[in-house]
Amino acid sequence: MTLHKMKHRTLAIAATLFWLSVPPAIQAQRGGGRGGPLPAAKARAPIDLTGYWTAVITEDWHTRMLTAPKGxxxxxxxxxxxxxxxxxxxxxxxxxxxxxxxxxxxxxxxxxxWDPAKDEAEGNPCKAYGAPGIMRLPTHLQITWQDDNTLKIEADYGTQSRLIHFGPPPAGLESSGQGYSAASWTSMGGRGIVERAGSLKIVTTHLKPGYYWKNGMPYSGNAVLTEYFRTMKLPDGSTWI
Structure with a gap:
């Protein structure tokens, strides 16, 4: 999915995002010298994802802007x-x-x-708004830091909120529509003339069964959603992920 940022920057969130894989030996960690505590995720963020973003649909238009027919x-x-x-x-x-x-x-x-009437009767009309589906819909996003180790992604399409945790899921966690999203930074640069950059990896588990698309394309409760976010700045001054 492609998103346009409303804060005079532009963002694209794509189904497949291009990013650079950095060997662990050259991944930079700020602060907390050898043996010290690791700084909070917000303090060591190599990129800024916060702000307001809006979708720019550039692929799979008929399945994302419309409800495609069954099958x-x-x-x-x-x-x-x-x-x-x-x-x-x-x-x-x-x-x-x-x-x-x-x-x-x-x-x-x-x-x-797929039977939309059955979903409605069972009280499940929002099965397409789980984490795997909501990021592909024509939505607006607001991304903020809820605290120093938790990002919050709010989508107005379906009025959904995702919490992105920099840590593993707790024991005994129940499944939910947005699941549990565990994040990690990959950082590089930031020394000398090399500008600091990097990417965010998010792995979401503990999902309730839902739909990738609004026409009943299903995923099970065993689904694992893996996302990569990396920012790119274009010559026109816009920023994309």
Whole structure:
């Protein structure tokens, strides 16, 4: 997903984000010299993600801006597109083949059984607003520090909030729509003429079952969401992730 920042900066949050992997030997940690306590996550942040951001939809438009029909795995309704080499897309034992979500047969068949009326009757109308789904929707985000070791991401689409913790989940944690997000910084530079930079890795577990897309593309309670955030500044002065 691509986002535009409302504070005279621009941000893009993409489904796949480009970032630099830095060997542990050259990852910089600020303060807390050898043997000392590790500074709080806010103090050692190599990039600034705080502010207000708005989505700029540049891919998968019809599944993100609209509610795609049941069985649309990213290429239109089943059979709507014909591949000259393989025939109609979205049909056969695994209708997700050649789609944008690589389900196995069981997962694809579960997606084909989506029943929005059943979700509504069971009190589950917001299954597309869990962490794996909300970051792909046309939303506005506000990112702030809740405390020195916790980032907060608030999305106005579905009125959802995610807490990003710099630490492992506690024992006995129950599943929820936004799950438990554990974060870590990767830092580099910051010495001499090398500007400090880096990225944020977020791994979210303990999720309730939900939908990647609003047309019932399911994920289970065993799903693990891994995200990488890295800022990029363009010549026009805009900043992207």
């Amino acid at each position: 649309d795995f990213g290429s239109g309704p089943p059979g709507a597109i014909v591949n000259p080499n393989s025939g109609p897309i979205g049909v056969g034992s695994n209708p997700s083949l050649q789609g944008n979500i690589p389900y196995n047969v069981t997962g694809a068949q579960a997606a084909m059984k």
